[in-house]
Every structure is written in structure tokens, then in C-alpha cells.
Amino acid sequence: MAISQMVGARIHRREDPRLITGSGRYTEDLIQAGTLSMAVVRSPHAHARITGINATQAQAMPGVVAVLTAADFKPLLSGTHPVAPAFVAEKHTVPLRFPIAESEVAFQGEPVAVVVAENRKLASDAAAAVEVDYEPLSAVTDLLKALEPDSPKVQSNLVDNVGWDLTYAAEDTVKDAFAQAEVVVKERILQQRLAPTPIEPRVVRAEYSSFEDQLTLWMSTQNPHLIRLWVSGALGMPETKLRVISHDVGGGFGSKISPYPEDYLVAASAKMLKRPVRWVETRTESLQTTTHGRGQIFDVELAAKRDGTFQALKVVQYLDLGAYIGTWGAFQACACLMAGGAYKWPGGIAARTIGVLTNRVPTDPYRGAGRPEATHLIERMVDMLAAELNMDPAEIRRKNFIQASEFPFTNNFGLTYDSGNYEGALNKALQIVGYSELRQRQQQARQQGRYLGIGLSTWIEMCGFGPSAATVGATGGLGLTESAMVRVHPTGTAQIYVGSHAHGQGHETTFAQIAADTLGLPYESIEIHHGDTEHGPAFAFGTYGSRSLAVGGMAVHKASNKVVSKALKLAAHLLEASPDDVVFDQGRFHVKGNPGNAKTIGEIAFAAYGASLPEGEDHGLEAISYFDPPNFVWPFGAHVCVVEVDPATGGVDLQQYVAVDDCGTIINPLIVEGQLHGGIAQGIAQALFEEVAYDDESGQLMTGTLVDYLVPTANEIPTPVLDRTVTPSPSNPLGVKGIGEAGTIAASAAVINAIVDALRPFGIKHIDMPASPDRVWKEIQAAQGGAR
């Protein structure tokens, strides 16, 4: 075994030079003569019947090749939008979705027709000239109203708006604990809808070759292989006839996992017209039609003893599904299963999830998906109880943490947390931030009429999906694994093809770091390739759920080890020794006790393509592996946020942010820190800035530009102070966990807890997100109506 050299090294990403010098290759960069542009005619209504489409004028406009509607696509596209079981095996009402509306539209922005023209401008002009007659129907955008029996249905043929209603654990199971509880705190906690807003919107380009009956899709996606599966299925083509290529991807945050109507429409148009077709999403389309995240309401009750010991929890989740159930829309139900957080619940957890259809764009996973919601609700409730009991929020956490000695720990829903030291992370974070001094400062500030607040978030996360056995039901038959193919050339360079697909994660760097140590080859000699279904392993699942390293990186490790095993046999043959006597160290094979006489892996690679191989050994030095983890991985950490609230304006000044996180073994600290910076910024964004808003009456999106949808910038986000503890995962050979979503999972609770802590003198117990100045001010006004 080689001594680690590259694993753990703080090296710059090898992707960066090309990305920051304009040499990246995003899908829109692929400009090829003869490619047509598609523009989508979308519903301006939240709910309406289509009574007529007149394309005569559009059809006659310059450069227009075709105006296509559902009737044109019907012969080419079969099936409906896929809906995975995820965490809700049985759904109730599942509206069927054809990629383009046939007779009824159910959300503003739903495709009604497409225009294909010689360029984007002509397509846009002609799209504006397509006349669609609508008969508006009653819409419902509020998820609680949608549950009322007399509510309009999101589609006129539905009997109700209930996507599902699933009880994971009945209220009965916690009845005793609540009956005996010395104290109960309860709250309704909102999770506003968020728009993922990757900097690169969605882009699809398709080219059909009638010679080979081959369709090639270039697109901005997180999972080329799954897209191949879905789109080839819808087009009725064998998987072999569809190639999906995705070069650089400018962010996804979960919104580029599921297939979209445009994916099918571009592919089918290219096949129909036998010309390359491209569609580039505008920013407004991105805000209006790319799946949203969150959109939930939680009713939570926590039962405890007066000494602060938690007893039991009740959670009801109302999840706004939008007009159709997202492919992974039921993933967010995992918030129920994670609601217990880092704590023990001897009296149990009752949990129920209700998926509600509304006339809005569908929701789907968004960075963290279910786990930020779980963290937010439990961390809020813990602080609420601490305030109720007048206990220190750190102390009440320590009292209830799962202890380091209790791992592996099986939670109330049978999920097994692999490893952890929750109190260790908290103590470290409190030490860095100077917690006791901060509390003194807070006291002094209060005496001066200033409102300083300190918020904690001791988060945990389930990520790294597989294992296949646990996920096969969630996908509807495929078990989540990840694949890698390692090819070592005669000159000792290696190409590694991986199925996970980076959209900012730095796989080309970290995976090469892992392979360099495993193969004993120089880091510079290893190339990582991803994003093309034509090359590498037959199947893969892609990048989301903080799974790439813990599953995909381990596939690289596993395949590299396969190569080393073979190389060892070849080395033994060349050294005229038994394989059992040969050791591999720092890229060199030698007989035990005789390091002077060694063969490098490079020499072995050359010999592998020569004429002197052990009897029965194949030529070549390459291997393919699929890694199937035995469990999820369970990162954790403690975040501390310090704010000062200006009660006159409601403004929140984010003064300090400290994060101590534990993602097990670290491959590249620089990338881990980058993920945390971005993740924390996104969590702060939810806490203070971002919210998708619809007009309740009309169902019109009110946040259709980045002037109204407030993505914060570097000006608004403090640079967090980061530190770590390292508790390796027992579930993979390197002990790694995931860090891609951690910052987002943790941050919103830390910020809101800090704000509520600041506002305690007003008697404020909870505030919803985003804690915008007008909302904070309103809460203070309302509280001042009572005792101060």
C-alpha cells in the first residue's frame, strides 16, 4: 500500500485554468453552423384550458422552420414524465405529464408550443406571434388551501390535490411520551420555495443522424446516463442509439437531475426535422420553469423533561409538489426521517408527509433536499425548548446528543448513523467563536439597547447514495452505485472514466488525487474523464446527494486497486517471485526485504502490452469497477452565527460565521472549503434573502428576474471561519463522507436561531424565512403589542 501523498493535499483544481480563462466548454459554447434554435411558447396562466392554437402568422415569419404542438410530438414521444418512488413508495394522485400541454395547462410557464427557426432571435419573434386561446380555470397556489375539499383541482380531471399522504410512524407511537411530558413546545415552520438559479441555465442541443439512426444530445446535466435512459425510453430508441454528452456544467444544485420537457422536445424536434436543434433557457425561464426547491410547511411538537431531556417529537410535513410530481419530488420527504437530528428520542418520533399539488412549477431536490428542512426544524425546536426552559442552547444540545461511544447508532426510523462525535464538533466551534465571551457581550449589548444574537446549528446529514439494496426501491428498480474505468497506457499514463459528473465539484482533481495514491502514478499522469455516455462504464447515476466522492471516488479507488492487483502479478512474474512475496510501495513493486530490486508501475504498464506475461494472464492494464457502499455516510458539524438586529429597520447584520464540519477523511481541503463557502452562502441566502413568490390570486410568478429573486452576492455574505474534526466513515476504504450539501443543510438554522436569540427581549420565539427587514420589523411590531 502506498503512503498517501496526494490524498489530503491542498492543491488547486486542475479545472480552474480552463474555466477562468474562458476555455471551458459549456453546452451553449458549441456553436455549429446549421443548428436551429428552439423557442418555447409558454402558458401565461396558472391554470387554463387551451381552446385554440393559431400558428399561421408565426409559421410565415422569416427563418421559421416549424411550429410544433403536442399533436406533432405525440407520434414520436411515448410515456409520461417519470416519477420515482424516492421516499414515498405509493403515491395517491399522480397527474400524468406529457412534455407539452395537450389541452390544459397547470402552471405558468408550461410549454404549449415550440418554434424552431434558423436562429434564436427569429425563433423568439415567431414564438411571440403564436396565438393561443385560453379559457382560464380556477387555480390554487397555496398548499394548505389546495388540501381543502372545495379547492380547485390543479387539473380539471383530478379528484383531489393529494399527491400522497404517508405516515412513517403514527401519532399513537408517541402518545405516552407526550402524555407524560413535563414540557411541550410546538411551532409551524415554513420552508419557502427557492429557485436553484445555477449561473448556467439549462441548455440542450440535439443532432440526429439518419445514417446511423443515432441521436446525440449535448446538455447541461448532472447525470448523462440517467438522461440517456429517460430520453431514449421516451423516444422508443435503444439506449445504444442515444449518446448524451455534457462537458462543463455551470452549476445545478439538484435542478439538473430530472429530465425536463425541453430535453424531450429538442431531441424529438431534431429527429423530426433531421437538423440539429438547440434550446437555451433564459433567466426568466429558469426562474419560471426549472424545478424549485423546498416549499414546505412543518407542524412540529417537541416533548421534553424540565431538565431539558428530549422525549419525543411529532412532525407533519406538507410538501408543495407543484402541478406535477417531480421525478425526485418525493425525495424531500426524507426530512421526516431525519427530523430527529443529532439527538436521542427515547419516546419516539411520529412523522407524516403529505404531498400537495398546486398550480405552480413542480418542486424537486435542491441542494440538501429534505435535510436542510430537517435540520432547520429540529434546530429551531431545540432552541425554542432551550428558551422555554431558560437553558443555554449549547447545554441543551450536549444533554441530548448521541454520544461518540454510541456509534453506529440506529435512529427511530432504522437508519444507521455510521460514525460521529457531535459534541466534539460543537465544543470546537464554541471555542473558536469564543462563546462565553459572546454571551457576555450579548448581555452588555442588551443593556445598551442593542440586539446581538448567537445561533447554533448542530447538523447531521445522510448522503452518499446507494447503497443499492436501500435505493433500489427508491428508483423503481435500479440500485444506486457508481462506476469507474481505469486504463493504464504502455507509457504509464492513465485515463479514468467516471460515471459521476462534476458540475463544479472538482472531480478531475480529487479523483486523480485518489488514483495517484492508489496506482502509484504521478498525479500529472492521470486524466479524469466524465460527461459522455459513449465512453467509460455502461451505466452510472451521476452527481447529487453528496455522493460523488463517497461512491464515485470509491469506484475510482476500487478500479485502481484492481489494476494494482493485476500489476502485482505481472511484477512478480518479472521479478521471478511469488505474488505473495511482492509488495507495492510508493509506485514500486519489490520482493519483501529487497526494495533495491524493484519494478515501477510504469514499467509494469509497458510490460503489460509486451510478450512476457504470466501464463493465463490477459494483456493490458485496465479495469472497471462499480462501488456499492454498505451504508449511507453521515457527515456532521456545528455552525455558529452571530448577528445584530436593528429593530428600527428590521435589518440583520451578519457579523460572524464559524463552521466546524466533519466529512471524514479529506481528499483536498481547498475543495472542501470551497464547497462549504458556497453551501453556507446558499443557506444564508434562504435564511435572509431568497423566496420564490407567486401572486395568490392569479398564480403568476412575481420573482421572474434576479432583480426580484434576491440571490445574495459576495457583498452580503461574510467569509466564514472554517475548521474541522475528522471522524472517518467505516463505510468505505478511505473513510470519506460528503461535503457538497453540508453548508446549506446547516446554515439556515444557525442564522435564524441567531436572529430569534437577538430578538428574545421582545418575546419573539420564532421567525420564518427569509428574515427580510420588513418581516423582522413586522414581528417586532407584533411582539411590542404584548409585554416587552
Next chain:
Amino acid sequence: MIPAAFAYHRASSVEDASQTLAQSGEDAKVLAGGHSLIPLMRLRLAQPSVLVDINGLERDLSYVRRDNGSVRIGALTRHYQIADSDEVKRSLPLLAEIANEVGDAQVRSMGTIGGVLAHADPAGDYGTLALMLDATVVTNKRSIPAHDFFVGLFTTPLAADELVTEVTFPAASGPHKYEKFRRRMSDWAIVGVGAQRMEDGSWRVGVTNAAPTPVRATAVEQALSQGASPADAAKQASQGLNPTADLRGSAEYKRHLAAVLTQRAIEGAS
């Protein structure tokens, strides 16, 4: 995000621009910095048939001049030029402060003072300063006192063939402050308040984005002149306001904010 088709004319002079506008009718628009117009065009909320680009007229329309008691700013002077101008910093530092907080660096590089005034967006900070200081908006046809210029939401008395060429402010270098309250650094003010102490000791106070037009807080000014404390004077700030509730806050909140910011602007003036 793709504008509708339009004709484009690059003006060779103010006269040429005016003539082109006259010939093109109501659908023509002047393109200066473009930071309000182009986003509207990209969303097809504005679909001008002709764009008259005046960016080639910088030699005539981009300047800062001190003229006795006045500071004259050419309409095409960009925000960063105002913010960086030694003359502005000397003669009307409040204007430099305001210019320095418009949008972000990209907006400040392109956006112009004339464009902001002609667009008459109630969120435009310059309008507040022009109104409270009794500035004059100069066009190719006439001079319009600021209090006659802001007629309503996005509405000015400018004729179809009329271009703003200059804005003339009285010089004022006494204590001043602009309180611009917003959620992100680059946003428009939810509410903004400017306060300027004049040579004669009187105060001028104006409110941004709390009515369809900028509002001069005359009641606050009067209270101050009668010796009221900033806190007491600021209680008058909501007079004459008519804010719209939107995603950034309720009308009630914005009225309240105007008072808070008024007090802070006066107290913070230096």
C-alpha cells in the same frame, strides 16, 4: 431575454438625435447607459421601434462644470465619473456619495445621470437630490425646474423629440448624508433619504422610492428650521409619501422606514 426587433440609429449630434426622435414617433427611445431600458427590452416589456443611441455624444454631453454657485453635470456623465469627480466631491459631495452607491460597478460604468432622470423611476436616487435642491433639468429645448419635472411614475414633461442634456444643481458642501436602505448592495433603495445642510443653515431633505415620484420632505425641513430635534423632525417624514406595497415591504413599513432613515440622515450628516 431576446428583445423584439428594432431599428438602431447612432446619433451624430443632439440635433440629429432630436430629429430622429421626431421622425420616429412615440415608439422611439433614447439609449444612453441602457441599464434600465435594455432589461425592459429583453423582457419585451419595452418594444421600441427605434433606438437612438447617444453614446457617441460624450464630447458634448459628458462633463462636470462649476459655474458660480452651480454644478452643471452633462446628461451623459456616467455614475462612476460623478463619483470620482473632484469637482463634484468639492462642490456637491452628496451627489458623489449617491453616485457611488448606484447599482454595482458595471452599472456605474455605463449608467448616466441623464438617463436616470429621464426614466423617472421613483427608485432613481438622483431625482431625490434634484428635487430637494431645486435643481434644473436642461433639455435641448428648455430648462425645467426639478419640481415640475417629476410628474408621475416614469412620467416627465419631456416631449418625444426632447433630450435631457444637463442637470444643474446648486453647489452645497455642508453636512450631508444619503441613507439608502436595501437588502443587497447593488439593489435599488427600498427607501432612501437624502439630507443636505445648506450654506444658510437650512436643511433640504428628500425621500426616494416612497411615492410615484421623489418627494421633498418639506414638513421635515420646516420642523428643523423651527428648531426641532432630528428625531422629532423625522416624525414628519411620512407626510406626502404614498409608497406601494411590494415584495420588499408593506406601505406601512416603507413609511416607517422613511422616518427612521430621515432621522439617521440628519444625524449622520457630516
